[in-house]
Amino acid sequence: MMVDLVARPHDEARARPPVVHPSAVVSPGAKLGAGVRIGPFCTVGPDVVLEDGVELVSHVVVDGHTRIGRDARLFPFCTVGLAPQDLKYNGEPTRCEIGARTVIRENVTIHRGTATGIGITRVGSQCLVMANAHVAHDCVLGDRVIIVNNVVMGGHVEIADDARIMGSAALHQFVRIGRAAVVGGVCGVESDVIPYGGVLGNRARLVGLNWVWLRRNGVAGGDLHRLRRAFRLLYPRHAVNEVFERRLERVRAEFGDDPRVGEILNFIDAPSRRGLVRIATRGAGDDGEGAL
Template identity: 70%
Template sequence: MDSVSRAPEIHPSSIVADGARIGQGVRIGPWCSIGPDVVIEDGVHLIANVIVEGHTRIGAGVVCYPFTTIGMAPQDLKYRGEPTRCNIGARTVIREHVTIHRGTATGSGVTRVGDDCLIMANSHIAHDCTLGNSVIIVNNVVMGGHVTIDDQARIMGAAALHQFVRIGRAALVGGVCGVEADVIPYGSVLGNRARLVGLHWIWLKRNGVQAAEMHRLRRAFRALYPRTMEEESTAFSRRLAAVRAEYGDEPKVAEILAFIEASSHRGLVRVAGGGAASIESDGV
């Protein structure tokens, strides 16, 4: 019998409040607590000691490991108990001691985690954050409110993301890295205070980007973030226009340019040491 066709299994030590909606094939292990406004979709597995509160929806096939809390009130002094939300996408895996808070009325009102994400142990996803699909958050990552992380980005262990920071698609944030500004799509940042060191070449190779496109991406990146101080003395707006004119028909370059030109609270992460060294960092 398909696991999604079965009645939910709820351990007798767990508390499921009246009003909570529990899907088929859900397994709720010992010492869990589910609030009255929670929706848990089919096939979810809460292994043990999981707390889910607030107006929270957990998508089909999600697995939550022990001592995770989802949908708790945000750590925002302006929060006054408004019925804000938290949504977790399908098939996401949430490991031990992760905390994910619901949104705020002064923000977007919802904290979102996409489909097929992996959130490793002891990480914190704050109020009003938005994670895309297939994002990997490694152990002990912390983020302030309103952070946006686009699809397939990789955030390595113990990184700290400032509130309102944007992380572009498939970007790589190195371990123990403090990120105070936005990271371009496919960008790779390292350092105690994050500095852009190149593109996320490993991800690009693993995801089928062909040599010709790779070379064009490399040339576009070098034009935008030159190696020498003399070249870098050219105004960034002029370099941006030149890259658009020469490489703007390249979809990934166009995506980077659109990200740079979008509204931002934090500006962009700067290049390392006045130049942009090409470090082909290994990604997950």
């Protein structure tokens, strides 16, 4: 049986040729996909690729070897792919990539990678980077990451899928933020945050797990209970004489077959330049549950 397919409005928009405002400056070498919209006073460099459906609202600058994924939207006065703030950078053709359906809000700066780093700065798909945030050279952000207003990060920061970085937080260079972790507002984060971890304060301290995200994503019952027990064993509420490595061995032996606990253990085992954020010694409540 033959079925007539009706195109959705955004599919029709992507089928249209690019629309470039007369005041925009688009270099001849730039590659523009179907349905691209470039608003007033934007500047697009010669090595830029804008995939289908990308919109540059106005006053946006995209330069360098930069690729913007389909249906991404960049708001006024953001800059993507410009040279990194690194004194060792000498004009090498490093890259920057923004994933599909990601939204970059006003005044955000995202710099391309460096030859002494991994050579690329990457922001994943379906991310939201809010106003005035800075994503430095060689940073790698996963999918569905939310970066709230005024967040700043040093170079080489890694932020895994579904993480949330709240307003005005500052991430030290080489810090790793695990999957679905949440960093509280005005946090100074100098060390790695475990997957599902929640940190608050200046300097940041671990106050619990991101129970809200876990419940919203279907973790409940016995799975949530095991994760809570493993966390309490690894990060006890009160000071203990047992060293962290011994607690880590106990968690590995008792809960190592649980996939989410295993994710935390693998994160801890991975090489790190910064070490792990420490547990808060007071004010965390019931292992942070309900706080994040």
